[in-house]
Amino acid sequence: MKPGIKIQLSFMMFLEFFIWGAWFVTLGTFLGKNLQATGGESAKVFATQSWGAIIAPFIVGLIADRFFNAERILGILHLIGAALMYFMFRSENISSFYPYVFTYMALFMPTLALVNSVSFRQMSNPEKEFSFIRVWGTIGWIVAGLLISYVFHWDSKESSDQGALRNTFAMASVVSLVLGIFSFALPKTPPVQIAKEDRSITKLLGLDALKLLKDKNFLVFFIASILICIPLAFYYQNANLFLSEINLANPTGKMTIGQMSEVLFMLCLPIFFKRFGFKNTILLGMLAWALRYALFAYGNPGELAFMLILGIALHGLCYDFFFVCGQIYTDAKAGEKYKSAAQGLITLATYGVGMLIGFEVAGMISDHYKIAENAHDWKMVWLIPAGIAAAVMLLFALSFNDKTKAEAPKETGAVI
Incomplete structure (x- = not known):
């Protein structure tokens, strides 16, 4: 070029x-x-x-x-x-x-x-x-x-x-x-x-790729991809509001740590993929979702501010180890005929259906735990998506047993 x-x-x-x-x-x-x-x-x-x-x-x-x-x-x-x-x-x-x-x-x-x-x-x-x-x-x-x-x-x-x-x-x-x-x-x-x-x-x-759902393991991955978007929606919708309400200084600037971590974990992804395989790598990504929300639930802008920063920094691990890893798995599972269609289907399922459900749930939970003007019971707001992420992780661990060999590309681009 x-x-x-x-x-x-x-x-x-x-x-x-x-x-x-x-x-x-x-x-x-x-x-x-x-x-x-x-x-x-x-x-x-x-x-x-x-x-x-x-x-x-x-x-x-x-x-x-x-x-x-x-x-x-x-x-x-x-x-x-x-x-x-x-x-x-x-x-x-x-x-x-x-x-x-x-x-x-x-x-x-x-x-x-x-x-x-x-x-x-x-x-x-x-x-x-x-x-x-x-x-x-x-x-x-x-x-x-x-x-x-x-x-x-x-x-x-x-x-x-x-x-x-x-x-x-x-x-x-x-x-x-x-x-x-x-x-x-x-x-x-x-x-x-x-x-x-x-x-x-x-x-x-890309609806031709619906044929891939006949495969039990791909169906499990597909459903897990939709469900994990529920806790993801909590982050997009509530994280900045949460950090602002509890008076963490410069919340938007600090949230860019999440994007910085994406670059780091993107470089680590091929290593984890090769050493631990697709299932364990993606389970680690799911575990990170539960952990980050637990850190948000119990952290504060004072002496426990490091918990909030660590929760933000886990964004790269959460996103790359589930979504990017999932894109690699989808690419390997689809084969040449359905590569583009399958990626389109997963995007539609996650950013379309999954996030649509997630934002609705996040809004309901936020309203339920609003205790005053510009004040929420944030501990409960974050423990709920932490529980959802843990449940999805357990479902995936027990139901997914695919031996497909998917090779992680040597270089790839970070995704927000």
Whole structure:
């Protein structure tokens, strides 16, 4: 790959995930403190990510891949997204905010696939080249969080109480505008010519991979993937609000430790995979979910602050050892015929169905354990997802017994 193209793609990834990290991490705190949203209302807002994941295959599979250049669709979606972000910035209540965030996520989630498409089409050896490009996305997410906490101080108690978190949407709007314009300068990525027999909606949406569910072990993994997304949703929806309510300094900046740990554990994943195998590696990831929420339940911003930091740092182990490990297993199980379809199916199941259920459960639990304005019984809020993660781990340990040999790639890209 030419150095100039490598720089373009890296900058594209940086902006793509900077935008997401600029507003999504602090969203729960903004909704609760600035829009006075209930746990149920927050759940509906966070669930727009899941609806976006469900809608995404239709935009990418039925429109982008068939009729238009990927970089042009990417540009148009981000330009519209910039306008929607501005309207979210101006919204004064949850009823006016929700239509904008729903529309935005329906358009943003497809861009996650589009940036990958633009990248892969420029690569002759994706296994070696993609990780360098993708890691800039993780860096973009980290930089957004550090700016919010340590440069602008929008998430400090005084600033957030005065509505400063609203500025995160303005920042995301500006960067989305930049990426929208920049996208038209990216390498041309024309639609792929699809064979006549592959043009059915079933094949374009990856539903052919449903045949894999006939395999008992893959079905167990599939169900576990959906269920583990319930505790995952608690983290996305409640972690920043939790850290803000208990007055941990610079919560958004500290949460970037989770993304930093992803890079570290991504490097460790092939070693664990080779030494302990798929089942034990994925069980370790599940155990980490239960452990991190126990640390959140019993930690505090004082002498036990190290428990909160350790819980945040476990994000890389939680995510990489379950989700990335699961992607590797799915790739090996699917075979050449169903590789893309199977990955699409798992994404739909996790970020679509699983997270949709998870956000709803997290909202119900948050409302049930709300004890005052801007105050929750956080110990109980976190012990419940810890118990769910432990139960899923036990179910998987007892039910899964697949001897499939899946090789971990030598290099891969970190995923938020």
